[in-house]
Amino acid sequence: MTANRLTVRRALVTDDVALLRIDQTSWDVSTGFPSYQEHIRESFFARSGPEAHLVAEYDGEVVGYLRLQDKYTFPEGAGVLTINGLAVAEKARGRGVATALLDAADAEGRLLGARKISLHVHGTNTAARRLYERNGYVVEGIHPNEYVIDGKYVDSVDMAKTLWAV
Numbered sequence: 001m002t003a004n005r006l007t008v009r010r011a012l013v014t015d016d017v018a019l020l021r022i023d024q025t026s027w028d029v030s031t032g033f034p035s036y037q038e039h040i041r042e043s044f045f046a047r048s049g050p051e052a053h054l055v056a057e058y059d060g061e062v063v064g065y066l067r068l069q070d071k072y073t074f075p076e077g078a079g080v081l082t083i084n085g086l087a088v089a090e091k092a093r094g095r096g097v098a099t100a101l102l103d104a105a106d107a108e109g110r111l112l113g114a115r116k117i118s119l120h121v122h123g124t125n126t127a128a129r130r131l132y133e134r135n136g137y138v139v140e141g142i143h144p145n146e147y148v149i150d151g152k153y154v155d156s157v158d159m160a161k162t163l164w165a166v
């Protein structure tokens with residue numbers, strides 16, 4: 001039974017309320033941008049629709065999401081996807097939910113023929129950096145002191161995973 005507790009699927013319009021709640025409670029100054037959080041949104045999918053999201057359920061409850069999109073809109077950048085958001089409800093952390101979402105993103109990327117998945121993570125977000133490294137992402141570059149968050153300078157770290165080498 002344990003194997004069925006955690007499942008990942010594509011998002012549905014009806015996930016909006018559950019994902020909005022997760023988004024509103026998942027981020028802090030070490031992981032996100034407070035200005036985003038202050039901007040009260042009525043719809044999780046206002047930013048981008050269900051088609052851009054993978055959703056994790058634990059025991060049938062929506063507990064996390066991963067937003068996977070094309071990194072570039074022009075043809076020369078085709079084949080590079082980007083993770084534009086990943087969050088897991090606090091109560092469901094440490095059970096492999098984010099790892100399962102990253103596995104599903106890999107599968108989606110391979111299905112689409114993508115060669116690489118990239119992302120940005122705050123230098124201060126040690127849990128996420130560890131997660132990405134464990135899942136095959138490597139640091140491609142660091143932008144030192146890129147942001148000022150809560151009065152402190154924060155690095156932006158570019159990471160990526162190669163799905164097939166050129």
Ligand SMILES: CC(C)(COP(=O)(O)OP(=O)(O)OC[C@H]1O[C@@H](n2cnc3c(N)ncnc32)[C@H](O)[C@@H]1OP(=O)(O)O)[C@@H](O)C(=O)NCCC(=O)NCCS
Binds near residue numbers: 031089098
């Ligand atoms: C970062 C984040 C997405 C991780 O989600 P998560 O579901 O807890 O991640 P996982 O469970 O896959 O891995 C977390 C830890 O649990 C461990 N773990 C995974 N499955 C496990 C299991 N079945 N039993 C015990 N431990 C487990 C992992 O080894 C990992 O250990 P570590 O902390 O030593 O690295 C989550 O903390 C979060 O939403 N943070 C806020 C938003 C954020 O920072 N997003 C990333 C922005 S770039």
